[in-house]
Amino acid sequence: MAKGDRGAPVRGSEVAGEPAPDFVQLLTPDGERIEKSVGADGVEYSVEFTDEEYRELYRDLVVIRRLDAEATALQRQGELGIWASLLGQEAAQVGSGRALRPQDMAFPTYREHGVLYCRGIDPIMPLSLYRGIDQGAWDPNEFKVNMYTIVIGAQTLHATGYAMGITKDGKVGGDDGEAVICYFGDGATSQGDVNEAFIWSSVFHAPIVFFCQNNQYAISEPIEKQTRIPLYRRADGFGFPGLRVDGNDVLATYAVTRAALDNARHGQGPTLIEAYTYRMGAHTTTDDPTRYRVASEVEEWQAKDPIARVRAFVEKQQIADAAFFAEVDEQAKQESLHLRERVLAMPDPHPLTLFDNVYPNGSPVVDAQRERFAGYLDSFEGSAH
Amino acid sequence: MSRIKEFPLPDLGEGLVEGEILKWLVAVGDTIELNQPIVEVETAKAAVEIPAKWAGKVHAIHHQEGTTVEVGMPIISIDTDPGAGEPAEAERTPVLVGYGPRTAAASRRPRKANGSTPSVSPPPVRTTPAPPPPPPVVEAPAPPARALAKPPVRKFARDLGVDLTGLTGTGPQGSITRDDVQAAVSAPAAAPVFSAEREQRIPVKGVRKLTAENMVSSAFTAPHVTEFLTVDMTRSIKALDRLRALPEWREVRVSPLLLVAKAVLLAAGRHPMVNSTWAGDEIVVKQYVNLGIAAATDRGLIVPNIKDAGRLSLRELADAMTALVQTAKSGRTAPADMSGGTFTITNVGVFGVDSGTPILPPGESAILAFGAVKEAPWVHKGKIRVRQVTTLGLSFDHRVIDGELGSKFLRDVGAFLTDPEASLLAWT
Helix, strand or coil: CCCCCCCCCCCCHHHHCCCCCCEECCECCCCCECCCEECCCCCEECCCCCHHHHHHHHHHHHHHHHHHHHHHHHHHCCCCCCCCCCCCCHHHHHHHHHHCCCCCEEECCCCCHHHHHHCCCCCHHHHHHHCCCCCCCCCHHHHCECCCCCCCCHHHHHHHHHHHHHHHCCCCCCCCCCCEEEEEECHHHHCHHHHHHHHHHHHCCCCEEEEEEECCEECCEEHHHCCCCCHHHHHHHHCCCEEEEECCCHHHHHHHHHHHHHHHHCCCCCEEEEEECCCCCCCCCCCCHHHCCCHHHHHHHHCCCHHHHHHHHHHHCCCCCHHHHHHHHHHHHHHHHHHHHHHHHCCCCCHHHHHCCCCCCCCHHHHHHHHHHHHHHHCECCCCC | CCCEEEEECCCCCCCCCEEEEEEECCCCCCEECCCCEEEEEECCCCEEEEECCCCEEEEEECCCCCCEEECCCEEEEEECCHHHCCCCCCEECCCCCCCCCCCCCCCCCCECCCCHHHHCCCCCCCCCCCCCCCCCCCCCCCCCCCCCECHHHHHHHHHHCCCHHHCCCCCHHHCECHHHHHHHHHCCCCCCCCCHHHCCCCCCCHHHHHHHHHHHHHHCCCCEEEEEEEEECHHHHHHHHHHHHCHHHCCCCCCHHHHHHHHHHHHHHHCHHHCEEECCCCEEECCCCCEEEEEEECCEEECCEECCHHHCCHHHHHHHHHHHHHHHHCCCCCHHHHCCCCEEEECHHHHCCCCCCCCCCCCCCEEEEECCCEEEEEEECCEEEEEEEEEEEEEEECCCCCHHHHHHHHHHHHHHHHCHHHHHHHHC
């Protein structure tokens, strides 16, 4: 892929301040539609959606935000151990999640609730994980989404290995080829794992899209303490294309992700997408962002809200009317109430399930441990054993 | 199921044991919706709003603002069906997270009366021979090897130097609570009690406050190094006597401090780096010396400075120093006279002490303590003589000044005071 000379020195402000001009954007914060936008990879991006598709994107964004808010409330009410909110990152997740084709495989961090939703995974799944009921209970093979990875950046290596594997299985090349998308954050780019994954993917031409949601903070560490150049330019050094997209623009995120995945499935190797966005809430419910960032910065990003711009656009285009918005709000409310009821009704797992799924075909050591633990449980009065 | 539900404080952030009620956002009698923010709680990790778990009417608020509540204790009761007349007794709903709602009577599930021990099979043993038969079970329970207490209570006790084994616990299962530890240290026999009448409380403000802020800021920002040099000032003292004898110096107040100031100004000219400011990514070396003189006044320590003191003649310097100290003592020093200092001398000798390790005024890189000038035995020209001796203490910011430079500067100040005439001839 031919690229222009982008070797000029970079000012620090390019990292922390306004995004570079080669930021792909198809929908401005005011809801103005941009026909075409050229990425840092020199490619011109555009997207065409039907009115119905625009409405469905809006619906996705609103519903996942509402479900996320419900999960945060449930944590505050003592019903979840912790919650990692996606507030502010809805467009990055819906845009990329909807760009996946059925055969594509996703490797999430622990914040990709919107991607799970787009893949048809029951929204209760991440909540049962954060409630301590299970370790993530969706079937990765059925939904083509791997388990949440809590270890920062570790999934990039899993994803790279998977991508190399499907190449060896002959599943790459052609329109029906498979591709892999791997999610991670800005902080993860400082991890060794991520850099190793870049090298392996590059050298072995793996069919993978590295999708970095740069939400500006690695917990409390700001992006300017992670990098001196825009993150997407890291790809240059590893030898594959990188580009930055407005991560609060669901259309642009969809367009660049779809193109990068298609390149991967056709055997064109990896791409790094830096979705430039902002974590509007805390890192997790355990964190207090007011201790390390100023309110004016949050307000600035509030004006770039990913949902408000889609709403402004569909209103202006008269793609949707007040009845539609009310219907979506009602759906979001009902889904969140339903989610709450189901979370509160979740039975505690039986202690012995701890020993399940450790080995696929059992193990004499684990069996002995299970038996011993069952005996211990049985020693209490009133035990059902 | 009761319609009055008690909401216990959850563990809001992974392993917290308590939280402080910052602000109630609702009052008793208010009608509230599901997820409406009801209270702000501050934990060790964050201040957060808690949304209502149920819609209904606020029936009771159990803890006032400013109180610290243990995780699991009810903080609010909500009537979930306020339209249905008088409510019955409240029902406590369990929380998933944290240590759970507890009552004082809460205890572990009892073990089965007999047969319980044999039902637990021993851990599997792979290749070792058959184990010896277990010793007969002794019924008398051994005293607990370790007093029961939660880790934060243990730490609390350790911090206060309380031995937990000597305490009687009032918590669940006889565990020792924070209050038990507190009671142990507050026990009257512990130490003599001094009444508040014999303590004076001075509000920290004004010069005291400013001094404190400056000293803390400097002491914990600039890595200080202090060096000492003891010098024979006899020739300087004699020079001052000769100076006082000159007609045009008759009205002038002349003290050894004047010569120390002159020595600093000349030595700073030879080593400009001592007269500089550490400014983060650069060092600002000043070609002028605003010479600060620390002055003890009724209001506290103030450090006025003489602007561009290097340009003054010795006579002008003497007048400036006299004026500066008099203004300071009378409390009329202008703010401008106290800012912009580049090098400071603190004359601790006037209090009769030998030396000290002064703390740098913020923004300056070196400060000289001038000790008392005392008669002392000194080896002079190969013989022990009584000489006028003083000790100089130089503190400097090691970010800017290394030991070599600091030593050379201090040595030059000392050389001037040892032999001012020769130094003047050699350096000026």
